[in-house]
Amino acid sequence: AQSVAQPEDQVNVAEGNPLTVKCTYSVSGNPYLFWYVQYPNRGLQFLLKYITGDNLVKGSYGFEAEFNKSQTSFHLKKPSALVSDSALYFCAVRPFNDYKLSFGAGTTVTVRA
Amino acid sequence: EPEVTQTPSHQVTQMGQEVILRCVPISNHLYFYWYRQILGQKVEFLVSFYNNEISEKSEIFDDQFSVERPDGSNFTLKIRSTKLEDSAMYFCASSPIELAGGPTDTQYFGPGTRLTVL
Numbered sequence: 001a002q003s004v005a006q007p008e009d010q011v012n013v014a015e016g017n018p019l020t021v022k023c024t025y026s027v028s029g030n031p032y033l034f035w036y037v038q039y040p041n042r043g044l045q046f047l048l049k050y051i052t053g054d055n056l057v058k059g060s061y062g063f064e065a066e067f068n069k070s071q072t073s074f075h076l077k078k079p080s081a082l083v084s085d086s087a088l089y090f091c092a093v094r095p096f097n098d099y100k101l102s103f104g105a106g107t108t109v110t111v112r113a
Numbered sequence: 114e115p116e117v118t119q120t121p122s123h124q125v126t127q128m129g130q131e132v133i134l135r136c137v138p139i140s141n142h143l144y145f146y147w148y149r150q151i152l153g154q155k156v157e158f159l160v161s162f163y164n165n166e167i168s169e170k171s172e173i174f175d176d177q178f179s180v181e182r183p184d185g186s187n188f189t190l191k192i193r194s195t196k197l198e199d200s201a202m203y204f205c206a207s208s209p210i211e212l213a214g215g216p217t218d219t220q221y222f223g224p225g226t227r228l229t230v231l
Binding site (some may be wrong): 032044045046073092099102103106 | 116117119122144145146148152155156157161168170171194204206218219220221222223225226
């Protein structure tokens with residue numbers, strides 16, 4: 001069975017500083033990895049994914065994530081955070097041969113001005 | 114940009130009552146999903162649906178739950194006799210189809226319906 005861990009419930013950063021949201025996963029076989037963001041009263045919005053290829057993937061709103069197979073991690077990063085990045089971030093994984101996503105518990109990001 | 118929509122945004126019901134949660138997937142998508150998130154817990158997969166039948170379901174999705182695509186645009190989740198523990202946020206998602214036949218990698222989610230069972 002697959003699982004995802006997001007070790008931090010909350011991440012607080014100042015605007016303009018780098019932002020990192022951590023994610024580690026466990027899955028049989030090759031993983032398909034995703035990041036979603038949820039703003040208040042909105043659905044889960046897709047940010048980016050890793051399927052295969054380059055370990056560094058770029059997504060929406062200037063976010064990127066690095067796949068590290070040896071550490072089974074897929075950390076989300078943004079070089080310079082904005083106040084508008086304040087939201088709830090979810091990491092998700094599925095095996096290559098299964099379509100159901102397994103989600104982490106979510107990390108609340110607060111970017112202060 | 115096309116979006117998945119869900120109605121109602123909030124549903125309050127009495128224990129034992131039937132509820133139907135509605136979703137309109139993105140128009141050219143053919144794979145549909147329901148997930149739920151109990152307050153303070155992780156988002157959990159309930160069921161996936163393709164070609165008018167369930168393709169996969171979790172152990173949560175017991176006989177009290179059913180899904181249907183009653184017309185060309187709606188996708189519904191019915192809970193026959195609600196229990197207190199069914200209180201959760203329910204998310205609908207959809208995926209387009211690959212040329213090879215399976216769903217594409219990315220699932221697009223709606224805003225959710227918050228179900229409160231009293």
